[in-house]
Structures are given as C-alpha cells and as structure tokens.
Amino acid sequence: MANGGVLISQDLSCAGQVSSSVALPILGASGMRPTLLPTAILSTHTGFKDNTYLDLSGEMPKIVEHWRKNKINFDALYLGYLGKNALDFWLQNIDQLKRDEQVVLIDPAMADHGKMYRGLDEEYVAKMQKLISKATILTPNITEAAFLLDKDLTEVTLEKAQEFANELTEEFAISNVIITGISISKEKIGEVGITENKNWSLIQEKLPGSFFGTGDMFASAFLAAVMHGNNLEKSCSIAADFIRLAIMNTDQDPLFGPNYAAGLPWLLQELEK
Template sequence: MTTQTSTPIALTIAGSDSGGGAGIQADLKTFSALGVFGTSVIAALTAQNTREVRAIHDVPADFIADQLNTVLDDIRIDAIKIGMLSRPETITTIASILRERELGNIVLDPVMVAKSGDKLLADESVDALRRELLPLATLITPNLPEAAVLLDSDEATDAEQMRVQAQQLLDLGPKAVLVKGGHLAESSSAESADLLFSAEKAQWLPAKRIATANTHGTGCTLSSAIAAGLARGLNVTDAVTEAKAYITAAIEAADRLQVGSGHGPTHHFHAWW
C-alpha cells in the first residue's frame, strides 16, 4: 500500500441514472462514502426510475472527449471507473485519450447484458470494448453473462468454468479479472462467490446472499468502490476485499430506504444514515 499524502481523487466515465441508483450517481455516492473526491465524464443520459428505462440519449463522442480532457488538464486522477459505453466511437475516443495520457488504476465494469438477459451492446461495440479498453484495464468486473459475451461463449455454470473463463479474459489483456458469481445457482445457494484472478493468483471471495429486491446499481457500486480503494493507494486485492464488504453492507441496509416502487437502490450511505 502506498502512502496517500493528498486528496484521493477518482473519475467515473459512465451514464447518468436520473433515478439516482446506478451509473454516475451511484459512482459519485460511493466515492464520497469511501473518502474519495469524485469527478465525472457523462457518456449517456437516461430517463429512468426504479421501474424502467424510458429513454437513452448518447452524448456525442467529441463532447465526451472535451469532458475527459478538460478534467485531466486540471485535476490529478488517482483511479478511473468505466461503466457502460454503448457506441464504438465512444469507446475508441476514450481509449485513445487514456493511452495518450498513460493513465493507470482503471476499473472497467463491462455492462453489456440487461437483467432480462438482453444484450445492451451491439456486436461492434463489444468488439471495440474487447480490442480497445480491456488491454488498458487494471481490473475488469464482469458478471457471468457479461463474461460470456466478451468471450463469445456459453455462460459458466460451475466454479471450474468460471476459472477457465477468468483465464480467457485475462488473456485479452487486463491485469486482473473479477468474475462475479452471483448468477451461479442464484436461487439455490445461501452464498455467492466471486473469483479474483490474475497471473499471480486465483482467489475466491465468498459473500452471503441477501434477500432484497433493492439491488439496483450493485455492479456500478462495486466497481466504483474498487476504484475508490485504488485511488486511496490500496492494491487490487485489498481494494476488491474492501469493496466487497462495502457493497454487502449497502445491500443489507437497502430495505431501510423507501425509494420508488420497483427495484430500489442500495444504501450507499448506510454508515451515516
């Protein structure tokens, strides 16, 4: 762990969730809850609440570049979280700037599959993500359906298949992979385990399942919590371990909130109110 002598700062590059539970809003709340100053680049606007996504407006790639360069020209960024990027030109633009600036501590949450199972990204966007951003990532955080899309394969159905797919994902260029196992035996197990995989080691990280419908934004929150840990100087293993504890507590406290009539958010500020 490095010594943090100045304000830790993280950047989120993602879509805006008007309902406040996921995307940019969840990321900034998570950064704040974990003692990190948050900055943002908005890649898309959504009209959504706890029940539906009614409309999506993609931000033009040139304006995304303007946002990103303007932040980087003035503010030191210690870690970056990247969420859903729906267009190939957006992915290419962001990757080009990240390479040019030689930025590290990049956590990529490859949001590509809706809860319904429908693909959210066209094939050309998946190809661009695989080609442009995976090799720049310090860590990628796919769930099982997203891992399958990235690998153009069937979804893993057991722990050994998760391990095989983690190695295949690592071969695509990221320094480490966190394969989230929440979809594995979802209805029959009291626990779910994630697999943290790198060239040096494979580590299973179990967590208990929590019975609640209020899980909107959990993937965004976990990946931004990991970025917050990296921004504060933690190594990948410690950042993931801390983030897992944070998201588990946030889900446990989710039912204390009364937000909307659908799938509500987790409680990002459970330690305070």
C-alpha cells in the first residue's frame, strides 16, 4: 500500500485564500502529505460576484479508480465544501475510501449567518445529513448545526451551541462534534465540543473584521493538531489561536482571507511540542 497522507476533498478557488488554497499549505507544512480530490474549480470563492464554476465531479470517480489500482490509501479523510454533484459522489463512495481507525473529518460547509450558501438548498441539507453519519469528527458552525437538525436558529449562545452539539451526537451517532465560530458578543467568540460524552467550551477575544476562509483555516489547523496526537479540545484551542494570529497580521482585503502564512511558524512550533 502507498500512503497518500491526508485526503482533502473540496473546491479550489483560483483567487482568495479559502478551501483547498489554505488546506494544502497548512496540512503540507504540518507534515501531513496532503492529497487533493478537487470537487470544482472556481475563479474566486462565492464572496465575489459572478465567479466562474467548473464542476469536476465527473472526474472524481476516475481519479479514485486510479488510486485504487495503485493501492493508495489515506490516514485521514477531510471533506469540506463539496457542491451538489460532489456530495452525491461521496455518498456513493465514502465507504470504499474509509478504513478502520481512520479519522474522517467532515466540515459541512454550506451555510453561515443564518443562511445557506448560494446555489444550495434543502435537498443538499438532506443529503448532507446522510453523509455526516460517516464522520468521526464533525465541525459545523452554529448555522450549519441548526440546518442539520432541521431547527430554527433563534439565539446564538454557547448554551444553544452545546445543545446542538449534543443533539448531533445523538441523532447521527457521531462521537465527536465541535461547533465553531460562535459569536457570543462583539468582544468574544467561542467553540463548543462533545468528545466521548464529555462537554467542553472555549472562548477567545473576537477581533474586528469579517474574513472569508477562516472556517477552512480552522478545520485544516485543527486536523493537523489532531493528527499530531492532541485531543480535540487542545486541537480546537490551537486552531483558534492560529486563526487569531493570522487575522492580527492581515493587511489585505478581507475577501482574500486572513494571512495564514503569518501564523504558520507558531502553528508548527505548537505541533512539535
């Protein structure tokens, strides 16, 4: 067997530091030997108007078949933004790529700020509900958690997020759920988690500004920390501090995302501890 490291499956935005554009360098620098199964190529992420979109779902089965012939396997699967056709692919093929004792991180990137992303709908949510049952770790934001549970998001609090995390664990039989980016106030942001029936929460200073790609950066740094042997609460703390450092050192247009490169030296030091 040839070890392909961590398999990342999400879109590639040609401009803007989001999705695969941040997952590849963060996981690569962390020694995870990332392999990419791209779902689509976009001219930019959807925060820009009128972006182009090339669906690659038709190529995905051919790529996976080539890997199968070459007996390439993976230490972890990391699924981010998929899109409708790629979601169908993963529903049909995830059992073929999963192995025992493998980390399967699903970041169900489909909504934020109470709304679905452009082009996604209730049918997408229903299919994502089926896919997440395959996850060993699920990392939705609070809006995505509400959609996955078919609930209205009436309040954004740590308590509500913890309630959602517990319900996701029970309803979908996922042992590890982390809800990220919970805007507690103008000054505070937090995460909650449930790991092996233990509830926990973290709170950080909320920095000004709104940046695209922070969720992708968080999931990538979090997975790197997990793969280096940290427990989920510690991994979450490392990822949150990494995002904070990146934002503090950002002087570019927020549409292009935080300056993740500024936080990489610190992240690599943390992973070596």
